[in-house]
């Protein structure tokens with residue numbers, strides 16, 4: 079088996095340092111020119127670390143059973159290496175969201191150049207999984223988000239990925255500059271995973287998604303080993319933005335959550351409260367506006383008026399998926 | 412002059428967040444001028460303050476046309492200014508990427524929505540803007556080519572350049588774009604600086620606005636006549652990039668005219684002082700933009716030139 083570290087892109091920094099993006103390539107010795115390839119990508123946002131465990135675990139399991147590897151697995155654990163090193167979500171020194179500069183530009187500035195080299199490197203892959211971890215404020219159940227423009231191609235794959243939820247959302251021009259959009263645009267089927275919370279590693283989610291990645295690899299003919307049964311996700315086709323209730327803080331304060339993410343809630347259930355430790359007023363109670371599935375909860379306590387505290391998938395959407403319905407069909411790719 | 416609170420968020424521990432406006436004259440919503448939306452835009456606040464000062468005098472002298480009102484908002488984001496952060500204090504989002512806003516959305520969407528509600532009905536909108544890259548500009552009026560832009564109006568500011576640029580994906584969430592979509596004629600005015608006050612260029616921006624107001628008969632004012640603006644598109648700018656990273660030492664200022672071959676800057680090795688790159692002008696032209704930080708990264712567009720004929 080080939081197991082090597084390759085520099086994907088590099089640039090000179092002003093003082094005695096290079097900016098380098100590296101990947102680890104695991105490939106079957108017999109993987110020839112036509113071999114299928116999957117890219118496992120994370121760390122575009124430097125404060126999202128859930129994907130770190132997945133990168134480690136995917137490689138570990140392959141090394142455990144190298145003969146089952148039929149294609150190429152490229153693992154990119156740090157798309158924004160100085161962001162990860164400095165607990166910075168964006169690209170440090172530029173105050174720039176790296177997920178808004180794709181597909182990049184070879185003739186552009188350093189960051190646009192790096193972005194274009196990344197796209198060049200991933201081009202031609204069969205599949206790509208771009209792992210995000212929400213942000214430091216919100217915890218998410220493992221989910222895949224899909225732009226409606228790519229739903230026909232991606233949903234069948236997403237269902238193999240062992241996530242709890244697939245959220246198909248409406249398109250917007252702003253999202254055209256994301257890594258996933260750019261890759262899907264050139265025919266690399268790219269799934270955006272959001273799971274867990276920023277600045278933390280949730281091992282259980284890492285294991286869950288790793289199982290999903292092996293299931294995808296098997297379906298794509300990259301892996302011939304046995305793979306665990308994957309779970310049936312809830313799917314929301316939410317192009318019009320009507321499937322989800324957003325809970326925004328009515329006042330500023332300290333948010334204390336009552337219900338964990340992944341809970342089923344009933345209208346009126348107590349989900350959390352906002353405290354005012356200075357004025358000592360009664361806590362503002364946050365209740366569920368309707369029955370549903372609380373798939374996002376707020377983790378970071380300080381809220382401004384407007385801050386997101388949670389998202390609830392409407393009960394009827396949840397039920398439709400759970401009672402076979404449109405999900406009961408054969409899992410074919 | 413009437414000082415009023417246009418939008419407010421009650422805070423937990425800080426003083427409440429307020430967006431303050433200064434209204435001059437009464438009646439039809441003629442023009443709104445907004446300064447900083449980001450925490451580092453001191454020059455933009457300063458330019459508004461100078462405009463407030465002058466409009467106050469003009470109002471006292473009865474020089475504002477009856478039935479016309481002018482609104483000046485020096486700063487849409489005092490929280491970020493006071494903490495020396497560029498973007499929103501908690502979540503680092505940019506208010507100028509949240510328009511037209513949403514009153515039930517996240518905090519910066521609410522702020523953008525609250526402000527937009529107050530300013531969307533103005534006939535003209537002017538934003539004193541800053542660029543996403545650190546640097547100094549030749550004074551200019553910028554407009555997005557949305558198909559709704561009116562170049563002849565932009566000339567009435569009398570600034571040296573009217574610059575047109577094609578909206579990029581993220582531009583659709585800026586104030587300027589949304590103003591245009593809501594049928595306000597919107598302009599961004601770039602003065603020379605952002606993070607430091609440059610009185611001369613602020614005065615030029617203030618004069619430009621007053622010039623425009625008098626052309627539109629919103630005020631009666633005789634300033635100097637201004638420039639015959641030259642209209643250029645951003646894609647006609649000649650970008651000059653660093654090939655190497657290092658210390659950046661510029662030899663020219665924004666607005667200077669240079670001949671092809673003129674040395675514009677040097678990039679040096681921070682440890683040995685050796686020259687890594689000498690940057691020269693590839694064409695005869697005007698320096699429209701100069702990078703103004705000591706550090707230069709690789710491939711950074713450190714100069715933008717506008718080609719000119721007859722540079723002497």
Ligand SMILES: [Zn+2]
Nearest residue numbers: 123126210211
């Ligand atoms: Zn992310």
